[in-house]
Amino acid sequence: MDKGQAIAFYVTISCITFVMSKIFIALLLYKRWKRRHIIYEDGISGGKMIMFKSPATKSLKSDAFLKKTLKLNNKDIIGSGGHGIVYKLALSDSMTFAVKRLNRGSAERDQGFERELEAMGDIKHRNIVTLYGYYTAPHYNLLVYELMPNGSLYAYLHGRSNEKVLDWPSRYKIAVGAARGISYLHHDCIPHIIHRDIKSSNILLDENMDAQVSDFGLATLMEPDKTHVSTIVAGTFGYLAPEYFDTGRATVKGDVYSFGVVLLELLTGRKPTDEAFMEEGTKLVTWVKTVVQEKREEYVLDHSLGSCPVNEVNGVFSIALKCLEPEPAQRPTMAEVVKVLEQIRSNSNVTDS
Structure with a gap:
């Protein structure tokens, strides 16, 4: 093997090693992400719900939570504004959430949903409301928040x-x-x-x-x-x-x-x-x-x-x-x-x- 072939060989090996290391890191990050999230699939509406793992969501049963979420109606509305309608989701007397629905169909609405996820995903502060998860479906998105019992x-x-x-x-x-x-x-x-x-x-x-x-x-x-x-x-x-x-x-x-x-x-x-x-x-x-x-x-x-x-x-x-x-x-x-x-x-x- 001449000098030019040797250089080409080492460059190739280096590139392969670099790519493999990136894939390995990506897999580790994905596994870490999976450990922090609970994913519920909904085959009927084609939607997906992702909940961030926390003490408040630790005891959640996926099927019951998803069914309750999809059954929210006008009787459960506790507020509304320019960015969506907010519902009260009660799983039991001791476990309640606030769910904000944002209908899809306009760039502004979709951007609002993406902004909330981007801004709220990793925030943990006693004076900022906690985001527990979200649901994405073809026609609407949902954001699942900590319920504030005393309103605004x-x-x-x-x-x-x-x-x-x-x-x-x-x-x-x-x-x-x-x-x-x-x-x-x-x-x-x-x-x-x-x-x-x-x-x-x-x-x-x-x-x-x-x-x-x-x-x-x-x-x-x-x-x-x-x-x-x-x-x-x-x-x-x-x-x-x-x-x-x-x-x-x-x-x-x-x-x-x-x-x-x-x-x-x-x-x-x-x-x-x-x-x-x-x-x-x-x-x-x-x-x-x-x-x-x-x-x-x-x-x-x-x-x-x-x-x-x-x-x-x-x-x-x-x-x-x-x-x-x-x-x-x-x-x-x-x-x-x-x-x-x-x-x-x-x-x-x-x-x-």
Whole structure:
């Protein structure tokens, strides 16, 4: 064997070894994926359900779960929105889930489903709702979530049939929890996640009234070295940052602005697009800013709160207005928001002592 043949031989062996190693790694990763997931096949509708292995799904029986899921109807509906209908799936008194259905047929709907899977697949955080699995079928997709027994923050603040009033400690706790969840998306996830639809109806409340950020149908992934992602303007009127309309650029500072609006909802008990504001040609943000500039914060505070610790209320008002700065660069990061909110309660406790 001459020198040229020897080189060719070694190159061939190296290529084969490289390819075999890649196949071996792929098989290991697939086996690891299989260990983390439970796959249910549905031969009737041609669908496939994949559940992530967790303590909550450990005792699930595949046939019973799949049959119950496919039998969901209008009586099981617990909510609806622009991204789908949400059902309550009860397997027993102690095992319940929330199932969101997204009909297929449009690129926007399919993209919303893919975004939620991409954003939620590996997230584990106490202030972000847990995704347990999903179901794909020819005409619709389902997302299986942890059920939040106390519904949404929007329902508590603005729901007509809800007679319960959130006291100040509960509102403060919700603000801190939601901030922690959003901060995790912005700073701890790789790639970073821009939610793009932060609002009170997407902040759910568990049995302990802890906040859980939900609905990632508009979420956008952003590499750490990027400052923005160019997108079609989407979200909910009243919560969107003003620069988003002009640039079409989604940034983490847009989420900060939306969270500032949620803080105003917690403080005032008013909707961002309250009918009274619409009649006057304004909105919650401009109304609050005007009143606060006149040093009349107590005028905008939700009257159902009764007596509240003044220092804490003023501190939350202050951070809310910083989140709502017209210039994005002047807004704090969500990590800074969390730090300030936690300090407000800490300082208040020191003062009380």
